[in-house]
Amino acid sequence: MTPETAAASPAGFRHFHDQLGSLKNQLLGMSAKAEERTDLAVEALLTRDREKANLVISGDTDLNRLEMEVEQAAVELLALQQPMARDLRFIIGAIKVSNDLERVGDHAVNIAESAIRLAEKPKVAISIPEIEVMARRARKMLGDSLDAFIRADGELGRKVCRDDDVVDSLHDSVFRVLLTHMMADPKTITPSLELLLVGRNLERIADLATNIGEDAVYLAEGKQIKHHQEA
Amino acid sequence: MQQSTEVAPGARVIPNVVAPRPVAAPAREASTADKPAVIASDLWAYFGDTAAVKDVSFAAPAQAVTAIIGPSGCGKSTLLRCLNRMHETAPNTRVEGKVEILGTSIYGEGTSATVVRRHVGMVFQRPTPFPTMSIRNNVAAGLRVAAERPQSRAGLQDTIEEALKRAGLWEEVKDRLDDSAMALSGGQQQRLCIARALAIRPRVILLDEPTASLDPLSTQKIEELVYHLRETVTVVIVTHNMQQAARVSDRTAFLLVGELVEFAATNALFTAPKDPRTEAYITGRFG
Numbered sequence: 443m444t445p446e447t448a449a450a451s452p453a454g455f456r457h458f459h460d461q462l463g464s465l466k467n468q469l470l471g472m473s474a475k476a477e478e479r480t481d482l483a484v485e486a487l488l489t490r491d492r493e494k495a496n497l498v499i500s501g502d503t504d505l506n507r508l509e510m511e512v513e514q515a516a517v518e519l520l521a522l523q524q525p526m527a528r529d530l531r532f533i534i535g536a537i538k539v540s541n542d543l544e545r546v547g548d549h550a551v552n553i554a555e556s557a558i559r560l561a562e563k564p565k566v567a568i569s570i571p572e573i574e575v576m577a578r579r580a581r582k583m584l585g586d587s588l589d590a591f592i593r594a595d596g597e598l599g600r601k602v603c604r605d606d607d608v609v610d611s612l613h614d615s616v617f618r619v620l621l622t623h624m625m626a627d628p629k630t631i632t633p634s635l636e637l638l639l640v641g642r643n644l645e646r647i648a649d650l651a652t653n654i655g656e657d658a659v660y661l662a663e664g665k666q667i668k669h670h671q672e673a
Numbered sequence: 674m675q676q677s678t679e680v681a682p683g684a685r686v687i688p689n690v691v692a693p694r695p696v697a698a699p700a701r702e703a704s705t706a707d708k709p710a711v712i713a714s715d716l717w718a719y720f721g722d723t724a725a726v727k728d729v730s731f732a733a734p735a736q737a738v739t740a741i742i743g744p745s746g747c748g749k750s751t752l753l754r755c756l757n758r759m760h761e762t763a764p765n766t767r768v769e770g771k772v773e774i775l776g777t778s779i780y781g782e783g784t785s786a787t788v789v790r791r792h793v794g795m796v797f798q799r800p801t802p803f804p805t806m807s808i809r810n811n812v813a814a815g816l817r818v819a820a821e822r823p824q825s826r827a828g829l830q831d832t833i834e835e836a837l838k839r840a841g842l843w844e845e846v847k848d849r850l851d852d853s854a855m856a857l858s859g860g861q862q863q864r865l866c867i868a869r870a871l872a873i874r875p876r877v878i879l880l881d882e883p884t885a886s887l888d889p890l891s892t893q894k895i896e897e898l899v900y901h902l903r904e905t906v907t908v909v910i911v912t913h914n915m916q917q918a919a920r921v922s923d924r925t926a927f928l929l930v931g932e933l934v935e936f937a938a939t940n941a942l943f944t945a946p947k948d949p950r951t952e953a954y955i956t957g958r959f960g
Contacts, residue, residue, distance in 0.1 A: 455957030524916050526943045526955045664945025 458523045462532065465515050466592065469536050472508040473588040476543040476550075479505065480584060480647060483553040484577040487640060490561040498554035505547035512540035528594075531664065535657040539591055542650040546584065549643040549650075556636045556643075568623055568630050570637055573644070576612040580648040583609065587654035596662035602655030603667065609648035616641040710735035710877055710907035711756060716770035718751050718760050725751040727931040728770075733924070735775075738899060738908040740922035740939065742915055744954065748931040749911040753879050756909060757793035758786040775876055791819050794870030798882040800862035802854035802869075809850040811865055812836050812872050819873040832872055839905070840868035841898045860891020867898065871906075878902065880910040884917065896921050915955055919943045927951045 479498050486494035516537045519525060525533055583605050590598035620634040620641075659667050709732035718726035725748045733739035741749045754760040755768050758779060772779050779789045802811050812833045816824065824832065833850075837843040842864040846857070854865055863883060870878055880899065884892040899921045902908050912918050918925050919939060926936040927948075935942060935951045946952045953959040 458957065526915065526919070527946050527952050529956045530944060 458519070458525070458529075461515070461519055461523070462525075462529060465512065465519065465533070465536055468508065468512050468515060469539060470592060472505065472512060472540055472543050473592070475501075475505055475508065476546045477581070477585060477588070479547050479550040480553075480581055483550040483557065484581065486554055487557040487560070487577075488574060490557065492558050492561050495554035495557040495561070499551050502547050502551050505544050509540045509544040513537055516540075528661070528664075531661045532594075535591060535661045538657050539588075539654050542653050546647055546650050549647050552643045553640050556640045560633055560636050563633060568620075568633055568637070570616060570619055572612055572616045572619060573637060573640060576609060576616060576641065576644045579605065579609050579612065580644045580651065583648050583651035583655075587651040587658065590658035591654055591661060594658065594662040596659045596665075599655040599658030599662065600667070602658075603652050606648050606652040609645060613641050613645040708735055709733060710775055711739075711909060712771075712773040713752075713756070714771040714773075716752070716755060716772060717768065718748070718755050719767050719769075720751075720763070721765050725931050726755060729928075729931075729933045731926055731933060731936045733907060733909055735907050736903055736905070737923040738903050738910060738921055740918035740925045741909065741911045741928060742913075742918050742925060742954075743928035744959070745913075747928045749928050750881050751931075752928065753795075753881055753909060753911045756877070756879055757790050757795055759790070759795065761786070791873060792875050793877045793879060794873065794875035795879045795881065796863070796866050796870055796883050798885045800859055800866050800886070802857070802862050802865050804853075804855050806854055807851045808846050808854050808857070808865060809833055811854045812868050815869050815873045836868040836872035837865075839871050839902070840864045841894060841901075842868055858891065860887050860894060863887060863891070863895060864898065867895075871902075875906060877907045877909065880908065882911055882913060885913065892917075915943070927954065929954070 479501060482494050483498045485491065486498060516533045519533050583602050586598055586605075587602045589595065590602060617638065620638055623630045624634045656666075656668050659665060711733040713732075714730050716726055716729045717724055727748075729752060731739075741752060743749050751760060756772055756774070756779075758768075760766055760768055768780060770780075774789065774793055778784065779793075803814055806814065813829060816829065816832060834843060834847075837846060842861060845861060846852075846865075849856075854862065857865060863886075867878075867880075867883070883899075884895050887895065896917060899908055899910060903923070910918070910922065922939045924936065925939045925942045927934045927942065927946075927950075929950055935946060935948045937947070942951065943955060946955065950959075
């Protein structure tokens with residue numbers, strides 16, 4: 443909600459539009475936190491930095507609290523203002539996006555925990571560049587999906603959905619590479635399983651970004667594109 | 674749809690003079706229910722030289738509720754009043770274009786406005802019971818005016834009971850039918866007016882902001898009534914209250930300065946309207 447649109451609203455709606463603006467700000471704050479946690483978790487993994495990993499784990503309560511705040515604000519707006527059309531789609535979307543972001547935070551914690559376990563066994567180091575590419579891609583998808591939702595940009599939302607295929611195929615590559623490592627050298631089994639988990643978590647973050655991309659399309663165009671409804 | 678009619682010499686009469694007796698929720702026949710009951714084509718309505726309704730075309734499906742929404746002065750009530758030739762009762766007014774009710778052009782040559790209004794009932798914003806009449810006589814009043822043949826006493830009582838039951842008022846008034854209609858609450862009076870309109874078994878009923886002067890509980894009762902009325906009649910309702918339109922109607926028309934901006938299934942119009950002006954109005958970013 444821009445201040446200009448709020449100013450153009452009839453008096454009865456102004457308060458509601460201000461509240462919608464606050465909800466958007468809450469969601470923006472939550473997005474920034476989720477992106478920051480993901481970045482920190484990936485950094486902790488790549489640099490085997492326990493301190494950063496611990497920061498990700500301890501910061502997760504912030505995202506949990508923000509999710510509840512967004513949900514509470516959205517439920518109040520639904521109950522008290524009976525919103526319609528784009529406003530209704532935004533509020534429904536905000537509830538879903540906040541839920542997705544909370545889960546992004548959980549996956550960041552999982553990655554941070556893997557980073558800590560990998561840091562404990564520094565002797566068996568295996569290098570999987572695909573993990574780094576995957577992390578970059580998933581992180582880009584997350585940022586794009588949130589931009590798409592906040593700006594109600596359906597086109598960008600659709601792009602995020604298409605990008606998910608790339609992350610899925612990278613995930614397959616990571617699995618195959620790690621399997622090869624484990625077969626070649628049993629000492630790599632423990633760290634490889636850890637990296638498999640990391641790959642799985644990154645793939646889930648990309649899936650959640652896809653959900654947010656789909657919500658952005660629904661917000662912008664009123665069209666459901668979930669479950670390949672759109673050819 | 675070909676229907677048998679009894680046509681008075683020189684006058685065109687709307688077919689199916691008496692609607693089927695609504696005993697229980699009748700089975701909806703796809704062949705008739707899916708055909709629009711009200712079709713407006715290129716409709717213009719004027720007060721003097723000013724057009725209040727501009728080139729409006731829409732088709733209200735039979736046995737469904739169609740809501741007309743829009744800001745004050747957008748021509749909602751005028752459009753509604755064109756559907757039973759009430760607009761022409763105001764001085765210096767005229768209507769151009771075509772309105773078909775159940776296949777009959779109501780502005781066609783030789784069509785009697787009185788006959789049209791017998792088939793297209795109307796209820797207004799403020800309850801308008803006849804103040805000097807009892808509850809019973811209020812319901813009977815329309816019948817007495819409309820009946821071509823006087824009904825037997827027993828038949829009349831049955832019709833009154835049926836109309837009051839359909840209007841959801843019977844249980845509240847059955848023991849005091851001879852009390853003055855003015856003894857009823859505002860909400861009950863409005864339901865009495867609906868019963869009076871239903872007594873002559875219209876095929877279409879027009880509601881012009883029927884809950885505008887009522888408290889929330891009475892409003893809820895009228896909304897429930899409207900929801901169930903669709904089982905037996907076609908309803909067109911004008912309302913200021915968008916939530917009400919969303920709750921009770923199957924299709925919604927959005928009118929702006931006399932023009933029909935959007936006409937769509939209610940669930941689509943209130944969740945994802947196509948026209949940016951509809952979007953602006955229903956989200957309050959307007960005016």
